[in-house]
Amino acid sequence: MKQLLIEHIPFLHGKVQIEQIHKGYSSESKYIVFRDDQKFLLRTFDNKLYSTKEIEFQALLKMKEYNVKCSRPLEMGNLESQGIGFMILSFIEGDDASEVLSKISMREQFNIGFEAGVELQKIHQYIAPNSVSTWYERKFKKHKQYLDKYLQLNVRIKDDSRLLSFIEDHLQLMKHRPNLFQHDDFHVGNLIIKDNQFSGVIDFNRYDWGDPIHEFLKVGMFSSEVSVPFSIGQIRGYHKYSEPNDLFWRLYSLYLAMCLISSIVWIIRVKPEETKVMMDKIDRVLEDHEYFRLIRPKWYSEL
Numbered sequence: 001m002k003q004l005l006i007e008h009i010p011f012l013h014g015k016v017q018i019e020q021i022h023k024g025y026s027s028e029s030k031y032i033v034f035r036d037d038q039k040f041l042l043r044t045f046d047n048k049l050y051s052t053k054e055i056e057f058q059a060l061l062k063m064k065e066y067n068v069k070c071s072r073p074l075e076m077g078n079l080e081s082q083g084i085g086f087m088i089l090s091f092i093e094g095d096d097a098s099e100v101l102s103k104i105s106m107r108e109q110f111n112i113g114f115e116a117g118v119e120l121q122k123i124h125q126y127i128a129p130n131s132v133s134t135w136y137e138r139k140f141k142k143h144k145q146y147l148d149k150y151l152q153l154n155v156r157i158k159d160d161s162r163l164l165s166f167i168e169d170h171l172q173l174m175k176h177r178p179n180l181f182q183h184d185d186f187h188v189g190n191l192i193i194k195d196n197q198f199s200g201v202i203d204f205n206r207y208d209w210g211d212p213i214h215e216f217l218k219v220g221m222f223s224s225e226v227s228v229p230f231s232i233g234q235i236r237g238y239h240k241y242s243e244p245n246d247l248f249w250r251l252y253s254l255y256l257a258m259c260l261i262s263s264i265v266w267i268i269r270v271k272p273e274e275t276k277v278m279m280d281k282i283d284r285v286l287e288d289h290e291y292f293r294l295i296r297p298k299w300y301s302e303l
Contacts, residue, residue, distance in 0.1 A: 039091035094194030113233025115198040126181035128209035135210040177211040187218035
């Protein structure tokens with residue numbers, strides 16, 4: 001495949017080397033391209049997704065306009081005979097935050113989280129096109145689909161009636177929420193650190209449109225498990241040092257609770273061998289919120 005890409009993509013002509021990246025859950029293939037003493041990122045995808053990827057490419061151009069620290073889109077095209085499309089991006093040097101944060105001081109973790117929150121605020125400047133239906137309409141429909149599938153599973157959350165009641169009682173909060181661009185996978189596995197400094201955001205391929213607060217469920221599910229100072233920093237950075245209001249925490253808790261349901265459906269369908277790992281994450285979240293009796297997690301405290 002690498003030789004085929006080199007032959008058919010003009011950007012790769014000349015003296016180049018490409019190395020495949022074997023990481024993550026994405027259906028896309030990713031490669032580091034070495035050309036003219038520089039690194040670039042090449043992503044390939046099923047050509048059926050081309051129109052969706054064009055929207056992602058345009059979103060990345062917007063991120064450049066907003067000066068977001070992320071990969072810059074350079075080129076896009078397709079190899080029709082092979083049924084694949086490709087996107088070439090600038091490469092962000094550094095290591096995944098998930099691998100670095102535990103090795104640096106708590107203050108550095110907080111500062112990196114703070115900057116990540118500032119960058120997330122920039123991302124949310126991009127307003128959804130009028131053609132995109134309301135957040136409530138799309139999210140409500142998706143939740144009901146996941147809930148129907150969850151109720152058919154043999155694997156269930158202990159005492160899930162409390163969780164399901166909390167969700168049902170708060171669904172109306174999603175009405176009239178902003179419809180903005182969402183990275184939709186904003187957590188320490190998709191943030192890069194270099195020299196103990198925040199370097200950038202990667203992997204916009206799961207983008208969506210909707211309530212910006214929805215982004216923070218990944219803090220509860222993933223980032224807080226790796227670094228509490230980072231997670232607090234992200235929330236503070238996003239809110240420019242002020243404390244989030246009650247509505248933020250209610251929506252945060254609602255989206256996190258809904259995510260517990262969809263996560264079980266997803267893991268059993270996609271990675272059933274990791275069900276135990278996912279259930280442990282879910283148990284931790286339930287403990288953080290006392291089955292959502294608390295809308296603000298126990299780990300969140302004033303530093």
